[in-house]
Amino acid sequence: MSPSSGSAAVSSGIVAHAPPGLRLAHFASLLADETRAVFLLSLLDGRAWTASELARQAGVAASTASEHLSRLTAAGLLAEERQGRHRYVRLADAAAARLVESVAAYALPGRDNPHTLRAAGASSAMARGRTCYDHFAGRLGIAVTDAMERRGLLLMGSGFALTEEGLDWFGGLGIHLLPAKSRRPMVSSCLDWTERKRHLAGIAGAELCWLALEKQWCVRIGSERAVKVTAAGERALYALLGIEADELR
Amino acid sequence: MSPSSGSAAVSSGIVAHAPPGLRLAHFASLLADETRAVFLLSLLDGRAWTASELARQAGVAASTASEHLSRLTAAGLLAEERQGRHRYVRLADAAAARLVESVAAYALPGRDNPHTLRAAGASSAMARGRTCYDHFAGRLGIAVTDAMERRGLLLMGSGFALTEEGLDWFGGLGIHLLPAKSRRPMVSSCLDWTERKRHLAGIAGAELCWLALEKQWCVRIGSERAVKVTAAGERALYALLGIEADELR
DNA sequence: GCGACCGTTCGGTCCGCACCGAAGGGTGCC
DNA sequence: GGCACCCTTCGGTGCGGACCGAACGGTCGC
Numbered sequence: 262m263s264p265s266s267g268s269a270a271v272s273s274g275i276v277a278h279a280p281p282g283l284r285l286a287h288f289a290s291l292l293a294d295e296t297r298a299v300f301l302l303s304l305l306d307g308r309a310w311t312a313s314e315l316a317r318q319a320g321v322a323a324s325t326a327s328e329h330l331s332r333l334t335a336a337g338l339l340a341e342e343r344q345g346r347h348r349y350v351r352l353a354d355a356a357a358a359r360l361v362e363s364v365a366a367y368a369l370p371g372r373d374n375p376h377t378l379r380a381a382g383a384s385s386a387m388a389r390g391r392t393c394y395d396h397f398a399g400r401l402g403i404a405v406t407d408a409m410e411r412r413g414l415l416l417m418g419s420g421f422a423l424t425e426e427g428l429d430w431f432g433g434l435g436i437h438l439l440p441a442k443s444r445r446p447m448v449s450s451c452l453d454w455t456e457r458k459r460h461l462a463g464i465a466g467a468e469l470c471w472l473a474l475e476k477q478w479c480v481r482i483g484s485e486r487a488v489k490v491t492a493a494g495e496r497a498l499y500a501l502l503g504i505e506a507d508e509l510r
Numbered sequence: 511m512s513p514s515s516g517s518a519a520v521s522s523g524i525v526a527h528a529p530p531g532l533r534l535a536h537f538a539s540l541l542a543d544e545t546r547a548v549f550l551l552s553l554l555d556g557r558a559w560t561a562s563e564l565a566r567q568a569g570v571a572a573s574t575a576s577e578h579l580s581r582l583t584a585a586g587l588l589a590e591e592r593q594g595r596h597r598y599v600r601l602a603d604a605a606a607a608r609l610v611e612s613v614a615a616y617a618l619p620g621r622d623n624p625h626t627l628r629a630a631g632a633s634s635a636m637a638r639g640r641t642c643y644d645h646f647a648g649r650l651g652i653a654v655t656d657a658m659e660r661r662g663l664l665l666m667g668s669g670f671a672l673t674e675e676g677l678d679w680f681g682g683l684g685i686h687l688l689p690a691k692s693r694r695p696m697v698s699s700c701l702d703w704t705e706r707k708r709h710l711a712g713i714a715g716a717e718l719c720w721l722a723l724e725k726q727w728c729v730r731i732g733s734e735r736a737v738k739v740t741a742a743g744e745r746a747l748y749a750l751l752g753i754e755a756d757e758l759r
Numbered sequence: 760g761c762g763a764c765c766g767t768t769c770g771g772t773c774c775g776c777a778c779c780g781a782a783g784g785g786t787g788c789c
Numbered sequence: 790g791g792c793a794c795c796c797t798t799c800g801g802t803g804c805g806g807a808c809c810g811a812a813c814g815g816t817c818g819c
Contacts, residue, residue: 281618282548282568288617289541292534294807299531312766319531322809327767329807346765346816360616367609368537369530418689420664420671420697420712428668440667448669463669543777561796574778576797595786595795 291336292364296321297329301338301352301361306486307394309342309349355445355467358394366452386487389509390479396466397473398453401490404509405469406460408502415461421450423465434501436468473497540585541613545570546578550587550601550610555735556643558591558598604694604716607643615701635736638758639728645715647702650728650739653758654718655709657751664710670699672714683750685717722746 279287292298299319304310310318316326330350333339338360340353352358390401397405409415414427423431423438431438438447451462461469473479478494481487490498490509498504528536541547548568553559559567565575579599582588587609589602601607639650646654658664663676672680672687680687687696700711710718722728727743730736739747739758747753 280548281551281614283544285551285614285617286542286544286547289538289547289613290806292538293536293542295532295535296807298535298538299529302530302534313764321807323766324768324810325808331767343766348766356616360612363609363612364538365530365534367605368534370533416665416669416671416673418696419673419677419687419714420669420695422665422669422671424665424668438668446669447667465668545777562794570777571779572796573780573798577777580797597796 288336291333291338292361294329295319296325297333300326300329300333302365304339304350304352305358305361305365305394306392307352307358308486309351312348312350315350352394355395359449359451359462362393362451362453386482386489389487390490391487392470392481393451393453393460393462396451396460396462396470397479397488398451398460399487401479401488401509402453402460403458404504405498405502408498408504409461412502417450417459421448421459423448430501431465431468434469434472436465436472438465438468537585540582540587541610543578544568545574546582549575549578549582551614553588553599553601554607554610554614554643555641556601556607557735558600561597561599564599601643604644604712608698608700608711611642611700611702635731635738638736639739640736641719641730642700642702642709642711645700645709645711645719646722646728646737647700647709648736650737650758651702651709652707653753654747654751657747657753658710661751666699666708670697670708672697679750680714680717683718683721685714685721687714687717 292301296319300315303315303318312326312330313323315330316323319326330339330341330348334341334350338353338357339350341348341350343349352361388399390397390399392398393402396402406415406417409427409430410417412426412430414424414430416422416424428438440447446463448461448465449463450459451466452459460466473494474481474488476493476497477491478497479488479490482489490506495506495509498509499506541550545568549564552564552567561575561579562572564579565572568575579588579590579597583590583599587602587606588599590597590599592598601610637648639646639648641647642651645651655664655666658676658679659666661675661679663673663679665671665673677687689696695712697710697714698712699708700715701708709715722743723730723737725742725746726740727746728737728739731738744755744758747758748755
């Protein structure tokens with residue numbers, strides 16, 4: 262995908278025809294600051310935050326946060342919506358989220374360690390289920406992905422792709438996945454940096470997540486990215502994928 | 511982030527339990543310098559370069575290059591082998607290569623533009639076929655990948671995975687792909703930043719590349735990463751995948 | 760209207776770090 | 790042994806950029 266061509270890059274100070282090394286370095290420097298990194302990690306839930314929320318999160322002055330947000334937006338990593346006196350920002354698109362995820366997955370230590378899984382025990386709800394930009398992660402994401410593989414809907418051993426049956430399964434939910442509908446892959450895997458296990462992402466993952474929220478199979482908990490499976494959700498997951506409620510706890 | 515408790519930094523750069531934002535930023539800062547970026551892009555061919563070659567490539571003094579290489583090595587991105595008075599460095603592993611590729615794919619403009627494909631027309635050989643760390647890229651990589659899809663060996667529309675037939679096909683070549691043999695995915699796709707098209711990577715891609723070089727289906731051209739398909743290679747590609755020689759030119 | 764709040768802009772400060780040249784150790788060649 | 794070569798270490802310099810506080814303009818609520 263890349264920034265929609267030069268325009269964003271130009272406004273951020275880089276010439277379109279700069280040598281590749283310089284372009285790569287300039288771009289990487291966007292992530293190479295703790296404050297901006299905290300912003301991006303916070304935004305990985307795919308939702309919009311206000312400038313002051315992010316400033317508090319990172320522990321910097323509002324003026325500092327403002328400058329950082331302008332830079333990230335100019336580079337095309339963030340999209341913003343102004344509402345009244347608030348500036349809401351979110352990750353620009355799935356490609357931006359994917360990029361942050363992939364760098365984080367490499368840079369951050371594997372937290373397989375059960376007792377440090379999300380250091381503050383407060384967020385065991387996060388371990389159970391959460392959104393990862395626009396699809397499910399946590400045990401919920403893993404359970405769905407694994408169940409799809411068990412049922413022959415998804416190939417995972419030799420790559421990561423939906424089978425014919427998998428496409429039909431989505432069709433049965435009213436989700437019709439068209440190949441090459443956009444530049445974004447229809448199906449891809451996401452290696453979450455807390456779970457260290459691949460789970461369903463891409464358009465298919467996003468559509469499934471959206472459907473589950475719409476049908477109230479899951480609801481968001483508070484203002485966090487954590488989600489909770491409802492009773493109706495447990496029934497649906499069992500009927501559709503044979504997932505036992507125990508698996509999700 | 512200003513003071514950032516300077517004591518946090520150790521020789522390798524950062525303590526293990528630093529907050530995620532700081533770790534991510536420290537890591538990204540490795541790519542956030544033009545000289546280091548040039549090094550990494552040069553090393554994307556998967557081969558080993560000497561320190562002075564890289565210094566010349568980037569246009570910096572040997573002392574400067576030495577410091578950069580030490581940093582990249584300490585961080586685990588590069589591996590080094592000392593031979594006599596030479597210091598050879600290469601990308602540490604496929605994960606490191608993948609990381610650089612994914613950031614580059616986002617940061618660098620799409621060079622779909624036919625006439626700027628590898629700016630210096632000198633390297634049309636590169637466009638025909640080359641190695642991308644440890645697997646094939648260029649038209650050769652695309653041709654192999656597409657042919658595998660046409661033959662039902664590879665699913666690409668709904669993800670990216672080998673089918674049963676695909677696994678058998680590899681078995682017929684004497685390549686036995688075992689699931690979960692390592693942390694590296696058996697099959698994955700690589701989006702090359704010059705071609706902008708997915709092609710076969712992962713263990714399967716690497717094994718296939720290695721086999722082709724061993725059987726002299728392809729040979730390296732000069733000291734570049736470009737490869738050339740031999741006459742024996744054309745026969746083999748036709749017999750195995752039905753690839754016409756025209757496709758490769 | 761006035762005050763509370765959110766965000767931005769502007770000086771000014773300060774630290775990190777990329778860079779070089781010079782000097783020094785290790786290796787290989789003749 | 791002597792010399793050329795590859796690399797490293799060490800001071801010193803200069804620039805980019807992250808940060809803050811203060812001042813200002815917009816937006817909402819009372």
